[in-house]
Amino acid sequence: xxxxxxxxxxxxxxxxxxxxxxxxxxFGTESGTxxxxxxxxDTLNEASFFIHxxxxxxxxxxxxxxxxxxxxxPSPGLTWIPDQVTVFFGVEIGYVTFENNLGYQYVFxxxxxxxQLIDGLAPQLNNILVSAPLTIYPDFIxxxxxxxxxxxx
Numbered sequence: 595x596x597x598x599x600x601x602x603x604x605x606x607x608x609x610x611x612x613x614x615x616x617x618x619x620x621f622g623t624e625s626g627t628x629x630x631x632x633x634x635x636d637t638l639n640e641a642s643f644f645i646h647x648x649x650x651x652x653x654x655x656x657x658x659x660x661x662x663x664x665x666x667x668p669s670p671g672l673t674w675i676p677d678q679v680t681v682f683f684g685v686e687i688g689y690v691t692f693e694n695n696l697g698y699q700y701v702f703x704x705x706x707x708x709x710q711l712i713d714g715l716a717p718q719l720n721n722i723l724v725s726a727p728l729t730i731y732p733d734f735i736x737x738x739x740x741x742x743x744x745x746x747x
Contacts, residue, residue: 615643616734617672621709622726624700626650626659627733630671637674637732642683644671648692650700653711654724661694672730680730702728 615637617628630643648663667684674680682690682702689703697715701708709728713721 613735614646615732617730618733619702619728619730621728622711622724623652623654624650624711624724625652628672628730634732634735638676640673640675642671642673644669645690648700655698655711657696658694658698658711661696661698663692663694663700665690665692667691674732680728698723 613633615630615632615634617630619626619628626649627647628645628649629647630645632641632643636643645665648665650659650661650663653659665684667690670682670684670690672680672682672690682688684690689701689708691702692700693714697713699710699712699714701710701712703709709726710722711724713723
């Protein structure tokens with residue numbers, strides 16, 4: 595009963611207009627977070643979210659978590675369907691790219707084994723540092739800049 599009440603409270607709080615969804619992503623040796631628009635209630639069904647922020651918390655390249663990543667694609671986002679493959683969109687449907695000032699790029703794709711960390715300073719070498727299937731799930735919400743964890747994954 596407590597868990598049901600807590601879930602109802604979290605869903606109620608997350609419906610405020612100031613709420614955003616925090617997502618945990620990982621593939622291979624890489625992991626981090628993505629902050630999108632929307633609320634946690636939206637993640638219970640199929641929905642599209644626009645990406646506001648991308649960050650890396652763990653990487654095979656030690657300098658990566660210390661840098662800021664940007665995306666120059668117009669309105670990058672993801673379409674979430676629970677228990678199915680997440681579809682990213684940006685310039686083209688199917689993938690989205692984030693890059694830092696050191697030239698490293700994260701490319702998220704819907705193809706198996708196709709999410710990649712690339713050394714963008716040597717693109718002619720096709721220098722793929724990590725390539726593995728992507729795992730992503732909603733994990734927390736922000737209400738008025740305060741994070742509330744919603745799952746136990």
